[in-house]
């Protein structure tokens with residue numbers, strides 16, 4: 001059995017992580033060949049790949065064949081400005097605008113069109129490199145994040161293909177949790193942590209043997225302990241991955257209950273973060289309303305009856321259950 005860190009390391013060997021500057025393609029477009037050459041020399045010396053276009057037409061033709069990672073674009077061309085180009089392309093390609101202008105109307109036009117940055121002319125090489133480096137760092141982080149997302153998806157897939165009865169469970173818990181979080185007006189950062197954390201909540205099940213995870217009959221105490229250990233196993237294996245840190249409490253504590261009767265730590269009340277409480281209730285709700293090897297899916301009415309009974313026992317926060325019921329009545333989930 002591999003830990004998630006080991007699987008991640010293995011995955012890294014198969015992924016192209018060479019998001020170095022050489023892989024960042026920058027188009028430079030300015031009607032002055034001299035300006036283009038100076039910028040190109042500067043960027044090439046700093047390891048970037050560049051192409052130069054002295055007219056907007058040539059730039060547009062090239063983009064039809066290959067899109068760059070970013071365009072360094074002059075605002076004033078001989079007979080016009082690049083405003084129309086910016087309006088057409090700024091949504092799909094990052095544009096850093098360059099200009100001598102100090103005219104507030106022009107600056108307003110430029111900044112109203114979602115450019116990623118602005119470099120005043122004449123261009124200082126230090127400022128140019130600083131801005132490009134900052135921008136490329138953001139691209140690299142996004143690419144790494146996408147890679148991590150692909151890795152998470154493949155891990156979840158390996159968990160879910162093992163058990164047809166829980167297939168799609170993590171996706172559904174994520175979707176339900178996200179709706180609850182938005183309904184009770186948590187901030188966007190919390191919503192994102194809940195959404196992704198819910199996708200990962202059962203990731204520790206990679207550490208549970210098939211003979212236990214897929215067993216149809218009743219479990220021995222030892223087997224039940226192995227199932228329960230997916231919380232700690234998931235936590236311990238994800239703790240070395242910085243990108244997973246925001247989700248650790250959901251991974252470890254999604255089987256805790258407000259009265260302290262849950263596992264693995266017997267946390268009570270406010271010791272259980274709201275993000276975790278939301279995922280826990282979404283997890284139980286999805287389990288109740290899904291078909292299991294030992295029973296059919298329960299009706300919504302029965303599922304809410306059980307959840308409210310469990311609230312009375314002290315397991316859950318009633319505000320979260322009420323939010324879930326409202327969303328269910330509106331058929332949002």
Ligand SMILES: [Fe+2]
Nearest residue numbers: 201202254255
């Ligand atoms: Fe779980």
